[in-house]
Amino acid sequence: MVKEIKSSAIIEQQAVVISPSGEMEEEPLSLEYRVGSGDVLAISIPGITGLSFVKGEKKLLQRFRVSRTGKINLPVVGFTKVAGHTIDEIEERLCETFSPYIRKPAVSIEVIEFKSxxxxxxxxxxxxxxxxxxxxxxxxxxxxxxxxxxxxxxxxxxxxxxxxxxxxxxxxxxxxxxxxxxxxxxxxxxxxxxPGSERQNVFIFGAVKKEGPISMINGRLSLIQALSVVGIGGESGTYDSQHFRIIRSHSPTRGELMVVDLGKIMSGNALPLSLQDGDIIYVPRSGIGNWNQALKEILPTLQTFSARLQPFVQLKYLMEED
CATH class of the missing domain: 3.10.560.10 (Outer membrane lipoprotein wza domain like)
Structure with missing residues (x-):
C-alpha cells in the first residue's frame, strides 16, 4: 500500500509587513544644497574680498572653509554662521551684513569643495x-x-x-x-x-543543546539537518515537536511567521522543510500558545544576536519600542 505524502509541515503561516516610517516618507526641504562644516566657499564681494592667488591664467576667488561650528571668518565682520543655509540664503545674509560698509554690496558665492x-x-x-x-x-x-x-x-x-x-x-x-x-x-x-550572499546562516534557539547560528552549505539546509547539528531537546530532552516557530525574512520590510509540525516530517507525512538565509527557528520546550507568547520567550535571546540578524527582524521585533 502506498502511503499518502502531504506536501507541507507548515500548519500556520502569517505574512508581516512593516509600514514606512516618518523618516522614510520625509522629503528634503528643497533640492538646493545646504552648506555645512568642512565645505569650502569661494566668495566675491567687491571692495571686501579679492583674488587669493592666480593659478596659470585663471583667477581664483578667495576661499573660506566652514568651521566645525558652521562659521566662516570674513574680512571686516569676522565670524559669520552659514551652515544649514543655501547659497542664495547666504548671499542674501552677507548683503545685509556688509550693507553698513558698502553701498549695495554685490555678493557672489560658489561651493568649491563639498565636504559636509x-x-x-x-x-x-x-x-x-x-x-x-x-x-x-x-x-x-x-x-x-x-x-x-x-x-x-x-x-x-x-x-x-x-x-x-x-x-x-x-x-x-x-x-x-x-x-x-x-x-x-x-x-x-x-x-x-x-551584505554578500557568500555566508548564509540560520539561527536556532530554545530546546536545543547549542543555540546560535548554523551555516548553510551552498545556500542549502533543511530543518532536519539544522536540528541534527544543534542537538534537539536540550538538557531535559523534552520539546514540543508540533509547534516549531520560524521567523522568515523576505526583505527589510517583509517577512512571515510560521508554525511547523516537525512530527509530520519525521513520520513521513510531509516533505522536508528547506530553510532560507536568516531564518530564526525556535524549538519550544512545551506548548506556548500564540505568537505573542512565543515572541516574549524568544526576544531576550534575539537581543544577544541582534547585530547578526536580518534587518526585518531588527526593525519589527528589536527596535519597534525605541
Missing part, C-alpha cells in the same frame, strides 16, 4: 567607499554613484542606517519590482550596507 554631507556605501557595491553629497539624491541615484551592485549582493539583507537606526526601506523591492515608494531621498551621514 557624507554618504557611506559599504559592502557589495562595485565602487564602495565614502562619498560627499552635492545635492539631495535618491536611493537609485546613490546606487548609481557606487557604480551599481556586485552579483553577489544580498538585497534581502540590504539596509539603510540613519542616525544609528535601520530605516524600513526595501532595496530588493525597489530594484526587482520597481516599487517607487522605496526610492527615498538620502541624507548626510546615511549608511547603505549591502
Amino acid at each position: 554631507q557624507t554618504l557611506y556605501l559599504l559592502g557589495k557595491f562595485n565602487q564602495p567607499g565614502v562619498y560627499y553629497l552635492e545635492r539631495p539624491i535618491s536611493l537609485v541615484q546613490c546606487i548609481a554613484m557606487g557604480a551599481g551592485l556586485q552579483d553577489s549582493a544580498n538585497l534581502r539583507g540590504a539596509r539603510l542606517i540613519r542616525k544609528n537606526k535601520i530605516v524600513p526601506v526595501d532595496i530588493y523591492n525597489l530594484l526587482h519590482n520597481n516599487d517607487a515608494r522605496q526610492n527615498i531621498h538620502l541624507m548626510g551621514d546615511d549608511i547603505i550596507y549591502l
Whole structure:
C-alpha cells in the first residue's frame, strides 16, 4: 500500500509587513544644497574680498572653509554662521551684513569643495567607499554613484542606517519590482550596507543543546539537518515537536511567521522543510500558545544576536519600542 505524502509541515503561516516610517516618507526641504562644516566657499564681494592667488591664467576667488561650528571668518565682520543655509540664503545674509560698509554690496558665492554631507556605501557595491553629497539624491541615484551592485549582493539583507537606526526601506523591492515608494531621498551621514550572499546562516534557539547560528552549505539546509547539528531537546530532552516557530525574512520590510509540525516530517507525512538565509527557528520546550507568547520567550535571546540578524527582524521585533 502506498502511503499518502502531504506536501507541507507548515500548519500556520502569517505574512508581516512593516509600514514606512516618518523618516522614510520625509522629503528634503528643497533640492538646493545646504552648506555645512568642512565645505569650502569661494566668495566675491567687491571692495571686501579679492583674488587669493592666480593659478596659470585663471583667477581664483578667495576661499573660506566652514568651521566645525558652521562659521566662516570674513574680512571686516569676522565670524559669520552659514551652515544649514543655501547659497542664495547666504548671499542674501552677507548683503545685509556688509550693507553698513558698502553701498549695495554685490555678493557672489560658489561651493568649491563639498565636504559636509557624507554618504557611506559599504559592502557589495562595485565602487564602495565614502562619498560627499552635492545635492539631495535618491536611493537609485546613490546606487548609481557606487557604480551599481556586485552579483553577489544580498538585497534581502540590504539596509539603510540613519542616525544609528535601520530605516524600513526595501532595496530588493525597489530594484526587482520597481516599487517607487522605496526610492527615498538620502541624507548626510546615511549608511547603505549591502551584505554578500557568500555566508548564509540560520539561527536556532530554545530546546536545543547549542543555540546560535548554523551555516548553510551552498545556500542549502533543511530543518532536519539544522536540528541534527544543534542537538534537539536540550538538557531535559523534552520539546514540543508540533509547534516549531520560524521567523522568515523576505526583505527589510517583509517577512512571515510560521508554525511547523516537525512530527509530520519525521513520520513521513510531509516533505522536508528547506530553510532560507536568516531564518530564526525556535524549538519550544512545551506548548506556548500564540505568537505573542512565543515572541516574549524568544526576544531576550534575539537581543544577544541582534547585530547578526536580518534587518526585518531588527526593525519589527528589536527596535519597534525605541
